[in-house]
Amino acid sequence: MYIKYQMFTGTHNNEKMELQELFHLYKRAGFGISLKKAKEKLSKKREDIIEDLFQSSKKATQLEVPVDEIKDLVKMSSGKISKETRDEIRKLSRQKLLDFNREWIYRMADTNEQLRERMTLFWANHFVVRGRNIVYLQSFNNTLRKHALGNFRDFVVAVAKEASMLNYLNNQQNRKKKPNENFARELMELFTLGEGQYSEKDIKEAARAFTGWRHNFKGDFAFREKIHDFESKAFMGKTGNFDGEDIVDIILEQPQCAYFISKKIYNYFVSHEANEDHIEEMADIFRVNYDISEVMRHVFMSKWFYDKSIMGTKIKSPTDVLVGMMRIVPYKFKKTKELVYVQKLLGQELLNPPNVAGWSGGKKWIDSNTMMVRLKLPSVLLSDGIISFDVKGEFEDSLTEFNKKKNVGRRLDVESDWNFFENEYKKSSHAELASVVLGANLQEEAKSFMDSLEKESKAEYCIQLMSIPEFQLC
């Protein structure tokens, strides 16, 4: 199945992989690999190592927090739900969302389905939703997981039918008599084609095709014929009695769509600086049948993916920082609230993106304040350090809550598993440890700094390595 890649001169063949390439692959396609496992893999051929990534992500293990309590409350109140029940559901839901956030972080830190989880995180910032309903959001998140490496057309349709999406982009209010264009616009602008690739008329016609796409209270998709516009629509040069799926098909016929998605993948997995040749390469492959795995395989097989200008030059997202540390020294928050506190300080609370466009990433993660927090984080999380920053309140907070913030120096209640670390690295040299923490190429960048450190214990050395700016790159 690799034969088709031979047409690109820049594709790797059967040679072996360098250790630093392997670290790079696992940091970008997953969340990191331990030195032991990396060494085991080195004896394999490059294409087999990459195939391993896909094989271990064959399954899509759902991520779930128990929501029976909420479902029972819904069931018990047959017909109209009282205000008290509604408030109770809302309160439960808010707590469960935090739990889900925490479980998601832990999942990324210890899953073997690394590529699938990485893709899920990527798509969550592509098909962006916000919401308060854990039942809907959990279902949405698992739909991302399910289709993360599948067919893009099926993915778009599935996402469009999710309650979270129908709510967030107001398709729930999209009726024949009063069309709502929000979903139709973002479908084209953010999810498939990009700005300026469609007309305002296209948006209006597409919105008509999605009328009646709704969900019921349980969150299941429910097409409502009564409010669907069955009349003819003229969309992107075609005319017919289109429904939502037809619109998705016509969008995918536009060559721009594969290009747009490839560019987004390139931006996230490879570099913020677009290389048009590489993106076109990807788009050519993606366009054939919109198979996400194929385009990802091409990226990981490409020589340019392992170029010096690419490896170790991407700014980690806050999630990457937290999860990356966990993969080296496993740690757990005893209080979920404190995890969220840290995420907020770093600027990325999972399930709570800033707007429909998601987090911009790259340099946008970094300002003086987040930089200070990032440098301080390893000692705060792994070594009982103190942090004295307050997070912004919620819009819903009361004055009393507003007044609570006092810059009190706090210790976070975190339990770190140094035994795991000692076990994993007792036989490694300091240099080897540095190559795991920083990646081999960054290790060179930080050489003079590392020379200045006293290498008393590996644990100390590890924390120090995590406290320098190089650790913020991958």
Add this chain to the structure above:
Amino acid sequence: MKRRTFIKRSGLASSVLFVPNFLKAHNELWPVTLGNKKLVIIQLSGGNDGLNTIVPYTNDVYYKNRVSIAQKKQDLLLVDGEVGFHSALSNFKNLFDDGYVTIMNNVGYPNPVRSHFRSTDIWQTASASNEILKTGWVGRYLDGVAKDPVGAIEVDDMLSTLMKGEKINGIATKNARLLYNTTKEPYFAKVLENSKDKHLSEHNLGYLYKTAIDAKSSAGYIFEKTKVYKSSWEYPKNSFGKQLKTVSEFINSGLKTQIYYTSLGGFDTHANQVNSQKKLLGTYSDAIAAFVNDLKNAGTFKDTIILTFSEFGRRVKQNAANGTDHGAANAVFLMGENLKNPGMFNKPSSLLDLDSNGDIKYEIDFRQIYTSLLKKWLHTDTEAIISGNFEPLDLV
């Protein structure tokens, strides 16, 4: 160095710090054209109910829609034959009577969004309702005019979108000493020591180092410049009072920073709003009066303009929980010593011509206010800061 020493003890390793030359000249970098005018921006976060703040006490529509939460005429601080202020605003009223306040009614934007997040984004990025901008308008001011992170300070520990530019971000701090001490901790010192070998380029690693060095340099500048001056003025003892006191100390100690941003939260009054809004308005009014008087006393009020906004107003019709839901256009306050139009800038809404949600329609676009302040107060072009052409108003 022992692990515990490295991690825990601060200050020790920072005695000799290497600071690259180009960062030493903090003051020399400052564009000479910048004046000493200050702009303080305050967000009443959560969506203040403007109708119960600036109350149209002669309007029957108001009373009909606000059966259980309307402010009665006898409780109000009457301004004219049309409106009165909420009773908690007595200190604010004094400022108003002294001619230090301009109240603009019905400020908003076309196709209003009723989500806190999105509408805050719109106000902070100065975007249109269906346009997503990733930088804040103050951030763009930093990019194009101040060209220095210290050009704008948010009195908070996290930086809002408002303060983020394409190239330059402002600084967030509630406590200059704390910020300074953070940058003196060992890992920061290490970063600076290490940075001498780096070519601080535009690449990501250079950017990280540069940001860390900027943070250190800014924190140092703010701390050194402000550590001596302490305001002796009495402020209300709450977080908001403390924040404004901090702003006053920053301004009065001669910090070159031109724009300050801070917020007061808690205005999302969906239920039982009468008491909670009363407390909030009282907090706002008392603290802002202390702030203005403190500045006046120090002789800096004449160079300061204070802008107060909320991401949206609230629905005209109250809800069943004795509260109000998210609305649209709202009142905006401007304070200063030499306002062009102190008093009521325009008439409040008649409440007869509402939008399809039952919300007040906008009459003044908020970007007109930004444009006026940028052009006439900070004397800068708005082209690269505000997208679109907005007619400035006769405010300052």
